[in-house]
Amino acid sequence: MSVIIVLITASILIAGGFLVAFLWSVRNGQYDDDYTPSVRMLFDDAAPPPSNDHSPQNNQIHK
Numbered sequence: 001m002s003v004i005i006v007l008i009t010a011s012i013l014i015a016g017g018f019l020v021a022f023l024w025s026v027r028n029g030q031y032d033d034d035y036t037p038s039v040r041m042l043f044d045d046a047a048p049p050p051s052n053d054h055s056p057q058n059n060q061i062h063k
Contacts, residue, residue: 025031
């Protein structure tokens, strides 16, 4: 029976720790921007600069 009391106490302490961590992250603005992540994949990335690499992989022979 004493094991149940230890387990309940441990679970309440762990749940309280998660609650404190969540409240701390909310107060520090961790969840303020909820729009940008959902549309970030729709924005075009900048084009990569042209490569001046003259390796054999980039020199293709067209017949």
